[in-house]
Amino acid sequence: MTSAPMTASAPRAEFRAAGTDLSERRRSGVSKGPLIDLAAAPDTIGVTWGADGAATIGALTSIAAIGADPRIAAAYPGIAASALGLATPQVRHLATLGGNLAQRSRCWYFRDPHIACLKKGGSDCPARTGNHLYSVAFDLGPCVAPHPSTMAAALLGYDASIATSQRPAISIGELLGDGSNGTSDHALASDEMIRGVRLPAPLPGERALYKRAISRSHAEWPLAEVCARAVVSSGTFQFIRITAGGIAPVPLRLAACEAALQGKPASAAVIAEAARQAGSGANPLPMTGYKLDLLEGIVHDVLERLAM
Amino acid sequence: MSTMTINGRLAPLPDDPDALLVDVIRDDLDLTGTKLVCGAGVCGACTVLVDGAPVVSCLMPARAAANTKVTTVEGIGATQLHPVQKAFMAHDALQCGFCTPGFVVEAAAFCDSWRRDKGTAIPSREEIGAALSGHLCRCGAYDGIFNAVAAACAGHFDGVDPNPPRVEARQKVTGSAKYTVDIRHDGQLEGVLLRSPFPHARITELDLAPALALPDVSAAVSLLGDDRMVRYVGDPIAAVAAKDRKTALAAIAAIKMTSECLPSVIGLDAARKPDSPVVFEKSSRKKAGNVSEGAGGPAPWKGNVRGPTAAFSQKPKKVRSWVESARQAHDPLLFEATFRTATQSHSCLEPHAAVARFDGDSLTVHVSTQAVFHLMELIAKRYKLGHDKVRVIADHVGGGFGSKASFGIETTAAIDLARAAKAPVRVAFDRHEELSVTGYRPATEIAIALLPFEQGDLKALSLTAHADTGAATNSTIAALARLIYPAQAKQLADYDVVSNLPPGAPFRGPGGPPMAFALEQAIDEAALRMKLDPIALRKRWDPNPNRQRLYDWAAGLDVWRNRKTSAAQTGRYRRGVGVASGYWLYLWQPGVKIELKVEGGRLIASTATQDIGQGSRTVIANTVAHEFGLEPHDVDVRIGDSRLPEGPGAGGSRSTASVIPPTLLAVQKLKDAIEQNARRKPVAGSNAPWREMIAASPDLCVTSVRPEDSKPTAPGIRSPLKDAGFMGMIFGWMLRRFSNLAVGAGVPSSVQVIEVEVDTWLGHVRVLNVQTGIAVGKIAAPALARSQATGSVIQGLGYALYEARETDPRSGSVLSAGMEDYRIPGIADTPAISVHFDEAGFDHVLGGSVGIGEVATVPTSPALANAIRNATGIRLTEIPIRPDRLISALKGRTAA
Ligand SMILES: Cc1cc2nc3c(=O)[nH]c(=O)nc-3n(C[C@H](O)[C@H](O)[C@H](O)COP(=O)(O)OP(=O)(O)OC[C@H]3O[C@@H](n4cnc5c(N)ncnc54)[C@H](O)[C@@H]3O)c2cc1C
Ligand code: FES
């Protein structure tokens, strides 16, 4: 629709990788200003492997390439499954990893050029007091939009470190913040480019699963999503790491679930009890309580399958 | 300057960093097979191959295509059709065809890589569903698409050139079919609308001069009514025409206005409060839109509430007293509940669009419309032009579903701008407009009470429906319960609740699906309480002969006979089977004419109707061909042009029943004329006597008008309005007088049986299979009727499970105005669907066929809810049954 749009930021140069997020914002008028097209360099595209079996993925590597890489699938199955589980084939083919991490919110108030919001220089979050059906269930800051990045939630679980043009290694936490700053979706400086993502070598015997809750079968933004890694040996959880997206302004580690599993037998009762901890610490909004039920369901689902 | 190679040719790329590949393809290169729909990477209509891989061209910067090889749908079948294209044609994997180019490009790439890796193995439904998960089809052609892709991969279409069941299929699979948005005249300008940012205001001053002062802006017009009021966010204020969209948007932003904001009220609950701000003062009530197919009668108003309209009630006082006594007596058979349905957006993939052009005082308008002829009349009236001076054209229409049946603002804006600019102007809505201001099926709240007699007959039924109609009125929901399940007494009251939301519009069987959602669940509940089989109870309570036969069919289905009770299941996944019935009126349009001629030895049938995907071209071609013993491609069908003899609108499922009878009469006339003019008789024993006669015939032309039906003789077949007494007769008379629609005898009916699997952990419903039984008389084009039947079920599943317009509670701004947030079903959500046609019941109609489009979607949502009840023991009273609602219900909480 028309009339003067509310823009996401004072016009300043914005990087463009594949443009699968940015193009829609520019067409609607939510984002304006100069563009800097990112060109792939040898260290910013593709996957390189260290002698220790650790991978570094260039920021301009496409999501489809990550999802289709058999070595990634073997070493980091949670990363591969997350890549294959997001968006659509025609988007994944273009979309880059760096753009996925730095993408802007999908909140429907943010994406409407006619509505002011915190991320567009407004003074408050219209979703909080308005229609926040798809907003957070862990209310950690003034803006209630969940962080959109599926890859960030998975990378959090793998303790990935991000190399930028200004900092050699920052964590996902440092990249995205703690959710208390409602005005932006990441903590990159305006001219700071993500160059690549380094993953620690996988643990021996580890497995991982990714799952999202949606209403249809495919191609829908998650109501809640979970990436879980585990080493199960002699019937016990030797290692467990559970991260979740779609439920908070930043991806979260589900520490209470992890604590309920670490070192415990991989039994139905332990798993069910751990799943019940999924929402621990949550403070849902009036319309988002269901996300905690779904989160419990997804955690239950992936743990059952990891224990098998 | 950088370049790309597109379909084998070198093409320049623009320097503008914001230029997107889709715009270069469509606007600069005029390759209009590639469609722009969502502009957000969701629907796949813009899919092209870049270096062999499918990508969304609506999000890809044009720059990024430098030095690549791009293939559009035009390049896929350039030298010879790809097997996927042939398979789509043969399996009728399309209806309106607007999504088809995108599907074809993706499916061709999938099929090629599948064949390389797996030979002629057949991919599973899951594999096809995942591969095509980035595409959406609003007509719901998915059943055909599954079959087509599987067959193409299996190599079934490597050689053969199929004879498609849909006559225009080839244009649609090759991308050559031109829709309104694809029309491009020399010097054509782009029109854009300025819309209200306020829910309720008076625009005191509007200054268009700053817009007109900008370079390349040719016209600016006010769209305000005489009261200068805007009544919802998105209400049109002005329009500009400029060289291109970007310039027009800048011009819109330059318009200056001052306004006086008025108190506003949003939605069903708030607008019903007695002190809520009033949207339409008495004097302006006629400005409200209409959500029904027919014109409305008088009704009382109180504030924002219009109603009750209760003409179809029958001894309503008795209902009240019986229900009250049953309540006091705690009668276990009394079922009372309140059901809620969500606002459903039509979401046609082709947006509302019009291209207007004046040549002297003659006006030609291409419009994406469901009514070329009637629209011509309306345009002529509004602009005071003769009928011969106005021509409305719609060769192909990318979906309508009821939303394109009226004279829309896209058309007036295009005409006004074209006149002011003295140049052709296109107005095509963007997706935000399409999903917010072009109409919708109103949300409803329906209170129902159903009371059987102790001995098991139906005693009393009460439905009170409140519809969330926005800036519109005339919902008919409760009244529809009069024409099914006769009872001793019925109390049926309809209310429109007007508020500062965009106006609703007719949508496939207006009022039918919400009424059925409430009533058919109440019937299911009655059966449970009476410990009866729900089909057996319907057989007892519903004497309609068409549905009686469908009940017998449904009762015999294995899936029905083998269903379990909810008590038998405890695990995470639970299965259930549900049934529901539906009906729609059999409507036809008096005065419809078919012209049939022989010209240069070929048959040509013409009428000013249009094909919005339902298949009118094919129905006419098949009917004529059949009568002459020819093939459908032996007949040229001309439609989509108001210059042709008066044809029916596509709405109210009237097309088939309006065109077949006059076509049959015309065939008889033409046969007589050919014989009279024949110089010699066909060779004895010829197996195609008419082919020779036609080839040798001089040019001849006949015209026939839709005749009245003959008197039905079969027992129980009569006008359903006769069952509604005196008011029914009045209603029928009004419909004919004011809406040019006749209600025929016999009731198009559908009974559906649906099996679901509920994931109780994730609140997810998987529809396993749907059996849809349909009685609409003889099937004129079987493959297309099947497509309509399966597409209706798929749309009904969207209504039941996924679709809901979401708004901001303060301003009424539509938040679900993108296709990622307005969720229509995808291919992988499509269950196995079996279609059963019961072809009896309409022998009194010449040709024996009536329309299918609406009735086939009515029973889906209650059948699904009844299946969930059977699986889980829980009755869901609100749709869509999304994970948030289902999980809350399963956990015994109320959802937000
Ligand atoms: C239909 C659809 C569904 C989707 N579903 C999902 C989903 O389920 N989960 C999910 O995670 N994502 C989803 N996405 C989002 C998609 O993954 C992102 O759009 C994509 O990853 C962005 O990558 P890009 O290269 O296109 O980024 P661009 O659009 O080019 O850029 C996005 C933003 O990131 C910035 N940026 C890009 N690269 C860098 C860099 N290297 N360093 C610093 N800043 C940078 C840009 O300045 C811009 O602000 C979906 C997208 C669509 C269209
Ligand atoms: S128009 Fe590009 S995906 Fe819908």
Ligand code: FES
């Ligand atoms: S045929 Fe797919 S949208 Fe109409």
